[in-house]
Amino acid sequence: MSHELPYIAAIDEAIRLEMERDETVIYFGQNMATTENAPFRQQFGNDRVRVTPISETAEIGMAVGAALAGYRPVVELYMAEFMLVAMDQVVNEGPRFRAMSGGQVKVPLVLKAGWGFTAGWAGQHTGTLTNMFMGIPGLKVVSPSTAADAKGLMASAIRDDNPVVYFHNYLLTLDHGEVPDGEYLVPLGVADVRREGSDVTIVANAHMLNQSLKAAETLAGEGIQAEVIDPRTYAPLDVDTILESVGKTGRLVLVDSAPRHSAASNVIAGEVVERGFDLLKAPIVQVTALDATVPYSEPLEAYVIPDADRVAAAVRGVLGTAPVGA
Amino acid sequence: MTPSPLDNDRLVWMYTQMVRIREFEERVKRTFEEHPGVIRGHTHLADGVEASIVGSVANMQPGDYVLTTYRCHGYPIALGTDTKAIMAEIYGRATGICKGLGGSMHLCDPSRGFLGTSGIVGQGIPHATGAAYAAQIRGEGQVVLCFFGDGASKQGAFHESLNIAALWKLPIVYVMENNGYNVETQTHQEDANAAAGEDLSVKAKAYSMPGVTIDGGDPVAVYETVGAAMERARRGEGPTLIESKVYRLSAHGNLIAPPGVPLHYPEHEAIAVFGDREQYEAALKGDPVPQFRGRLVNDGVMTNEQAEEILKAARDEMQEAVTFGVESPFPENDEALAYVYA
Amino acid sequence: MTADDARRLLRTMWRIRHFEERVGRLKRTDEVFGLIHLSVGQEGVAAATCLQLRDDDAVYSGHRAHGHALAKGALLPRVMAELMGRETGVCRGMGGSMHLVDVEHGFLGATGVVGGNIPMALGSALAARRLGGDTVAVVFFGDGAVQAGHFNETVNLAALWGLPLIMVCENNGFAEFTPRSAHTVVERVSDVVSPYGIVRETVDGNDVLAVWERFGAFLARARAGEGPFLLECLTVRLRGHYEGDPAAYREAIADEEWQKMDPILRLQRHALAQGWVDEDEPAAIEAEAAEEVEAAVAFGRESAFPPPELVAELVYAGSDA
Numbered sequence: 001m002s003h004e005l006p007y008i009a010a011i012d013e014a015i016r017l018e019m020e021r022d023e024t025v026i027y028f029g030q031n032m033a034t035t036e037n038a039p040f041r042q043q044f045g046n047d048r049v050r051v052t053p054i055s056e057t058a059e060i061g062m063a064v065g066a067a068l069a070g071y072r073p074v075v076e077l078y079m080a081e082f083m084l085v086a087m088d089q090v091v092n093e094g095p096r097f098r099a100m101s102g103g104q105v106k107v108p109l110v111l112k113a114g115w116g117f118t119a120g121w122a123g124q125h126t127g128t129l130t131n132m133f134m135g136i137p138g139l140k141v142v143s144p145s146t147a148a149d150a151k152g153l154m155a156s157a158i159r160d161d162n163p164v165v166y167f168h169n170y171l172l173t174l175d176h177g178e179v180p181d182g183e184y185l186v187p188l189g190v191a192d193v194r195r196e197g198s199d200v201t202i203v204a205n206a207h208m209l210n211q212s213l214k215a216a217e218t219l220a221g222e223g224i225q226a227e228v229i230d231p232r233t234y235a236p237l238d239v240d241t242i243l244e245s246v247g248k249t250g251r252l253v254l255v256d257s258a259p260r261h262s263a264a265s266n267v268i269a270g271e272v273v274e275r276g277f278d279l280l281k282a283p284i285v286q287v288t289a290l291d292a293t294v295p296y297s298e299p300l301e302a303y304v305i306p307d308a309d310r311v312a313a314a315v316r317g318v319l320g321t322a323p324v325g326a
Numbered sequence: 327m328t329p330s331p332l333d334n335d336r337l338v339w340m341y342t343q344m345v346r347i348r349e350f351e352e353r354v355k356r357t358f359e360e361h362p363g364v365i366r367g368h369t370h371l372a373d374g375v376e377a378s379i380v381g382s383v384a385n386m387q388p389g390d391y392v393l394t395t396y397r398c399h400g401y402p403i404a405l406g407t408d409t410k411a412i413m414a415e416i417y418g419r420a421t422g423i424c425k426g427l428g429g430s431m432h433l434c435d436p437s438r439g440f441l442g443t444s445g446i447v448g449q450g451i452p453h454a455t456g457a458a459y460a461a462q463i464r465g466e467g468q469v470v471l472c473f474f475g476d477g478a479s480k481q482g483a484f485h486e487s488l489n490i491a492a493l494w495k496l497p498i499v500y501v502m503e504n505n506g507y508n509v510e511t512q513t514h515q516e517d518a519n520a521a522a523g524e525d526l527s528v529k530a531k532a533y534s535m536p537g538v539t540i541d542g543g544d545p546v547a548v549y550e551t552v553g554a555a556m557e558r559a560r561r562g563e564g565p566t567l568i569e570s571k572v573y574r575l576s577a578h579g580n581l582i583a584p585p586g587v588p589l590h591y592p593e594h595e596a597i598a599v600f601g602d603r604e605q606y607e608a609a610l611k612g613d614p615v616p617q618f619r620g621r622l623v624n625d626g627v628m629t630n631e632q633a634e635e636i637l638k639a640a641r642d643e644m645q646e647a648v649t650f651g652v653e654s655p656f657p658e659n660d661e662a663l664a665y666v667y668a
Numbered sequence: 669m670t671a672d673d674a675r676r677l678l679r680t681m682w683r684i685r686h687f688e689e690r691v692g693r694l695k696r697t698d699e700v701f702g703l704i705h706l707s708v709g710q711e712g713v714a715a716a717t718c719l720q721l722r723d724d725d726a727v728y729s730g731h732r733a734h735g736h737a738l739a740k741g742a743l744l745p746r747v748m749a750e751l752m753g754r755e756t757g758v759c760r761g762m763g764g765s766m767h768l769v770d771v772e773h774g775f776l777g778a779t780g781v782v783g784g785n786i787p788m789a790l791g792s793a794l795a796a797r798r799l800g801g802d803t804v805a806v807v808f809f810g811d812g813a814v815q816a817g818h819f820n821e822t823v824n825l826a827a828l829w830g831l832p833l834i835m836v837c838e839n840n841g842f843a844e845f846t847p848r849s850a851h852t853v854v855e856r857v858s859d860v861v862s863p864y865g866i867v868r869e870t871v872d873g874n875d876v877l878a879v880w881e882r883f884g885a886f887l888a889r890a891r892a893g894e895g896p897f898l899l900e901c902l903t904v905r906l907r908g909h910y911e912g913d914p915a916a917y918r919e920a921i922a923d924e925e926w927q928k929m930d931p932i933l934r935l936q937r938h939a940l941a942q943g944w945v946d947e948d949e950p951a952a953i954e955a956e957a958a959e960e961v962e963a964a965v966a967f968g969r970e971s972a973f974p975p976p977e978l979v980a981e982l983v984y985a986g987s988d989a
Contacts, residue, residue: 482817
């Protein structure tokens with residue numbers, strides 16, 4: 001059984017269910033639960049749900065400490081960029097503790113971080129930071145693209161015994177989707193084949209996934225069957241599913257809204273070239289944002305960030321075909 | 327309101343822990359000459375700070391937590407962690423308390439409430455604050471001791487954490503061990519309060535939190551002040567900032583040199599950087615370990631013979647720790663990947 | 669304050685008021701993009717401080733920056749064009765509402781991350797001291813920024829080094845959507861800096877005369893080599909945190925009550941009572957401001973969007989040489 005929910009509400013549903021299931025799950029952050037009527041505070045009380053000041057270092061650092069002391073904190077960060085204010089805590093504290101203690105402690109926490117508000121939010125609130133965090137040993141990174149995954153990945157992130165950065169894409173906030181009822185877990189580290197195809201493999205996530213699926217529809221009309229894969233988790237990264245697909249299609253287009261030289265697609269390309277060079281019939285193509293701070297002005301924002309047209313063009317380039325009507 | 331009075335046994339216990347810490351640190355220092363290359367990286371010693379450490383943790387009850395800085399050898403010693411496992415950790419051996427993966431700066435013994443350290447100045451303060459939040463919602467009367475240096479009070483993490491702790495009335499006691507130096511910068515060079523000749527505990531005012539300054543060289547004063555603050559925290563009345571004035575008798579850390587060159591402890595910054603031998607010698611005269619010994623002997627709490635026995639036992643223990651560490655094996659390669667994810 | 673000062677203040681505040689209200693309407697028709705924070709009701713602070721500054725004094729602001737930029741001298745049509753994403757904007761359409769910069773008039777910048785501007789202003793104050801003149805640095809921030817670590821890091825260094833920094837906190841009682849009481853037990857921002865012995869005052873930010881006088885006194889001392897200072901201005905944010913915020917977390921202020929508090933109307937009443945302005949002068953000033961804002965919208969609409977080549981040109985300094 002399932003029900004329809006917007007992406008953002010599916011996240012809330014997962015947090016609520018996990019808080020009902022496990023008393024050690026706590027939830028805090030800026031601007032949440034400021035009144036007694038706030039839904040989470042009403043249900044779980046002021047002990048487990050708290051509003052914090054604008055103090056990212058303390059918020060994330062406290063999550064580390066509460067995790068060391070046996071709790072499973074979820075920190076509401078709203079904007080992924082706010083993690084940059086507390087970079088030490090995200091990168092150099094939480095994920096290090098288990099390893100440095102020789103496995104004596106664990107640090108289960110979730111950093112809930114919205115990202116990619118490419119709707120005129122300009123330079124400081126529109127970044128794609130996946131790659132910045134996916135290479136930190138001990139830190140898991142997830143990024144759901146559908147309402148169902150939003151729920152299932154949040155539940156798994158909360159139950160995971162490690163620090164997890166949970167990215168949710170702001171452009172998908174109100175996208176509706178079918179969400180399974182009750183307990184629903186999507187395992188971390190497993191990619192999802194969103195569309196099957198035989199001619200080319202496209203790897204994309206979140207808003208870029210939607211753009212890629214749109215491109216795949218256009219390409220189908222041109223007789224090109226694209227297989228579209230959503231990694232869903234960036235650390236640990238499911239390279240096997242991508243390799244398997246490339247084994248079938250022989251061609252790979254990686255789509256990423258991060259700047260070209262800090263995109264997760266760089267890492268995927270490296271893995272595929274090293275482990276699957278013989279499978280490739282053509283060079284890998286990366287469709288990324290330009291290496292620039294996202295501009296405010298609407299036409300330039302569109303110029304910097306990839307879209308379905310650019311994905312389709314890249315696929316045609318890889319296959320050496322021309323668009324219909326050209 | 328005040329912690330339970332110290333009986334003679336407890337006073338002797340405190341002295342014993344101070345001597346054990348001192349002797350441990352001495353052996354760490356000597357390791358650089360006796361076993362060159364055995365200690366890698368950066369090591370920070372707490373000789374001179376024993377009274378502050380022991381006086382504080384003597385108040386801990388089962389279930390309480392402590393989190394500290396990277397100058398962290400003393401706390402687990404006082405808490406009862408096997409010194410063999412600590413020394414082996416500093417030597418990077420498989421038998422270390424963290425299996426050789428943490429080293430000197432990252433000791434951790436959750437079985438005794440020692441939740442760990444941060445190697446980055448000030449960044450352990452929010453961890454301790456988070457543990458206090460956990461303690462508060464668990465509701466079993468746990469209290470957290472959070473140790474950091476004077477330098478950390480200029481970190482944003484300090485400001486953000488103390489504000490939240492006061493706002494939420496968290497059960498935590500912040501013990502700022504002010505040793506007068508931030509590596510080789512003197513506190514008045516980097517702290518507006520110190521420059522104005524004020525105690526650093528005045529910073530508590532910004533959070534509507536009680537702040538007190540004490541002589542960290544007097545273990546009984548430390549015990550009483552920290553104990554009262556812990557009692558207050560346990561009653562749900564919120565956090566306290568305590569500035570414990572101490573003097574570390576060794577330099578900030580061992581000399582950092584490229585591999586192959588023997589590492590050792592340079593002279594204290596008072597002499598090496600500021601040429602102020604008088605300051606250092608005054609500190610030596612006030613060394614809390616012999617001071618406390620003299621006081622206990624004078625007060626008839628302990629005899630000189632007892633003190634010698636304590637010293638001998640500590641020396642034997644630390645010799646054993648060194649031998650154990652040197653003879654222990656290194657961890658296997660696969661250990662490097664064993665703890666990436668829980 | 670002279671009659672002339674009062675006129676300049678009224679003109680500036682009306683320009684900001686009309687600018688902000690017009691931007692609010694443009695947002696509803698998507699002629700400005702993204703996240704927009706308006707300062708309607710807080711014009712008094714921007715005007716009473718910035719009008720006393722010179723172009724070589726550095727001013728920093730945060731996400732609610734339009735008023736500060738305009739008061740500091742940024743050309744109104746160019747600020748409007750920036751918000752409309754046009755090439756004629758102060759940042760050539762690249763920055764937008766949260767990232768206004770106008771170096772020519774000493775508006776060194778706004779930042780969209782709460783408190784990020786405070787240490788930057790400290791840097792300008794350090795530069796001012798090193799350069800040896802009598803320039804100062806001024807930073808505007810809200811009470812929410814005070815709980816961020818970099819606020820405290822800045823306060824310690826500013827006090828230690830005695831830098832010519834004037835921190836102006838616009839305390840509107842809300843940090844984004846959260847009341848101050850949920851952020852700290854310390855009632856006044858000026859209490860937070862009390863351990864550092866910083867010269868500080870809390871004033872009614874809707875009382876333009878008071879802000880003018882206190883800020884002027886701090887400014888004179890900063891120019892003479894003293895510092896740092898903190899001026900806490902208690903203000904009211906009439907609109908939500910951002911345009912579109914339903915602001916369900918607080919009660920709206922009654923219109924009647926606001927008439928009494930409105931910094932513009934208060935100064936107008938005072939100026940009339942003092943005989944500084946004629947009966948019909950305020951209305952003329954307001955009408956002129958409204959016209960100016962309309963002309964700016966037309967200017968923005970006529971301006972082109974920036975060319976794509978600008979993106980690459982601005983990535984590194986030196987590439988436009």
